[in-house]
Amino acid sequence: MAENLNDFVVQDLFNLNEKNTFAFKYTVTNIAASSTVDGAILDTMIVPTGHNFVPVAVGVFLNDTVTAGTATVKVIDNGTELVTGPEAVLDTTNTVSDFGYIALPGSRVIVAGQQVNVSITGNGTLAPTGTADAVVHLYGYFEQVV
Numbered sequence: 504m505a506e507n508l509n510d511f512v513v514q515d516l517f518n519l520n521e522k523n524t525f526a527f528k529y530t531v532t533n534i535a536a537s538s539t540v541d542g543a544i545l546d547t548m549i550v551p552t553g554h555n556f557v558p559v560a561v562g563v564f565l566n567d568t569v570t571a572g573t574a575t576v577k578v579i580d581n582g583t584e585l586v587t588g589p590e591a592v593l594d595t596t597n598t599v600s601d602f603g604y605i606a607l608p609g610s611r612v613i614v615a616g617q618q619v620n621v622s623i624t625g626n627g628t629l630a631p632t633g634t635a636d637a638v639v640h641l642y643g644y645f646e647q648v649v
Contacts, residue, residue: 524642527619527640527641528639529621532636533635534631537629538625540624542622548620552615554647554648557613557643560589561576561578562601562640565599566635567599569635572630574626575626576639579619587610588611623637
């Protein structure tokens with residue numbers, strides 16, 4: 504049984520149109536005020552030929568506590584943050600974790616050959632209690648291009 508609302512959302516995402524949903528794990532280090540830091544992944548994720556990648560959700564888990572400001576997680580399509588993609592926000596309410604998803608999966612796709620990444624941007628007043636590092640999970644699925 505799901506423990507909280509985010510568990511229900513994740514279960515819903517994994518049943519999304521019976522798609523094969525994937526999760527990619529990124530690490531983001533040294534998140535600070537007035538800066539954007541891209542994620543790191545063991546192997547670069549490039550969308551394979553003949554497919555699109557559909558980002559559905561992001562989850563972020565911080566090793567520290569946000570005491571002021573915000574840190575926003577976004578999906579990156581070949582170096583450009585998606586304006587309409589899923590995002591999560593760490594702030595004084597969600598101090599160590601957050602989960603965000605898009606209401607209309609498939610409304611934004613990343614095409615074949617593009618690199619998929621995540622970023623975290625700290626606003627000018629972001630104040631973690633120490634050095635802020637995060638793990639970000641990106642959820643999505645591949646659709647075949649016909």
